[in-house]
Amino acid sequence: MTEFNTFVSPEYPVLQSVAHGPVEETNNPDGQAALSLGLLVKGIPSFLATIPVTESEIGSVTHSLERGDVRVAVVGTSVDGNDLPDQDEAAREPWRPTPAEKRDLPAAFLSLVCSDGRRIDVAQIIAREGSASPEEVARFVLKQIAKGVQIPDLASTS
Numbered sequence: 001m002t003e004f005n006t007f008v009s010p011e012y013p014v015l016q017s018v019a020h021g022p023v024e025e026t027n028n029p030d031g032q033a034a035l036s037l038g039l040l041v042k043g044i045p046s047f048l049a050t051i052p053v054t055e056s057e058i059g060s061v062t063h064s065l066e067r068g069d070v071r072v073a074v075v076g077t078s079v080d081g082n083d084l085p086d087q088d089e090a091a092r093e094p095w096r097p098t099p100a101e102k103r104d105l106p107a108a109f110l111s112l113v114c115s116d117g118r119r120i121d122v123a124q125i126i127a128r129e130g131s132a133s134p135e136e137v138a139r140f141v142l143k144q145i146a147k148g149v150q151i152p153d154l155a156s157t158s
Helices: 055-066 134-146
Strands: 006-008 014-019 032-041 044-054 071-080 104-113 119-126
Touching: 006 134, 014 055, 032 055, 032 134, 044 055, 044 119, 055 119, 071 119, 071 134, 104 134
Parallel strands: none
Antiparallel strands: 006 071, 014 032, 032 044, 071 104, 104 119
16 A cells, blocks of 8 residues: 655634535535635635535534634545546646646645544645655645645646
């Protein structure tokens, strides 16, 4: 079994917002809420992601988030470039492999770890080039979060 290195941040205050409602108003599938998450980094809000959470679990998830500050856990791993969502050839980003190529790309998986131990998966950042190791990508992502870089912006820098 492959060993993964997990890197963990210091504690940050967490910001959250929940969108409930019918599909036509929120774009949430039936039975799901959209949980938007951010961190307060050096006093500045930093958006992480909006994730789907089932309506039956949203209360316990928000309760965990309200119990105190969170840590960001980042795991470096490799992903198969062929497993990335398909795009037409004209719109394909140059760093993504063609369907005929098999290329592993380094990636970082981000989770929030609540003070009560609950882990909430937040995002996956895949590096554009395979030149860095997964651990280097994970460390880079964690350093960028500590600087207040927004997660959507990391997709264009890593």
